[in-house]
Amino acid sequence: MATGATFALASGCSGESEGDDAGARDSEVASVASGKPGGDKKEAADKSEAGRPQIRLDTTIEEEVRMYQGYLRCLKDHGVDIGRAGGKGGDQIDPNSLWFPGIDVAEELPEVEKACLSKKPLTPPELDPKRNPKYMEDYHEWIECNNRRGLKVDPLPDGSGWNFKEDGEIPDNADQIDSECEYEAFSE
Incomplete structure (x- = not known):
């Protein structure tokens, strides 16, 4: 059995590579195109992360489950089956139940991943090899x-x-x- 972070939507913490429950970033910085090669790619990556919930190393499993609610709801609204076992039902996914899409959404349904990406929590920066x-x-x-x-x-x-x-x-x-x-x- 492999794991990446505390749990990575299935497991791993990870991380969800990838701060607060509201998902707001600590600060936003306006940027100006640098004219350097690859600048557009960096700006696109920065935009794809803007406003997404940020998981921290000390985020509890309950907080992480709460942070994933918007993403999971978006996947479900786009027809992705969100499996669950032992849950209590209702709109919230029970943190004591198994919950996951059951597929690699980014690989198998890239259009759905793109539509829901703004709601997908970011892995803690410390657990992201690109950021640490x-x-x-x-x-x-x-x-x-x-x-x-x-x-x-x-x-x-x-x-x-x-x-x-x-x-x-x-x-x-x-x-x-x-x-x-x-x-x-x-x-x-």
């Missing part, structure tokens, strides 16, 4: 911490997550260990 220059160093600390605390895992070579070791037992508090180690490694 120390990502691989922090990643290795995360893996070492998991192993030291009894959650025996093998890192994936690209730093995108980990797999349980075949000969290791999975502790009852595996999610807690992983979450605490991730926070410890990436928040320094």
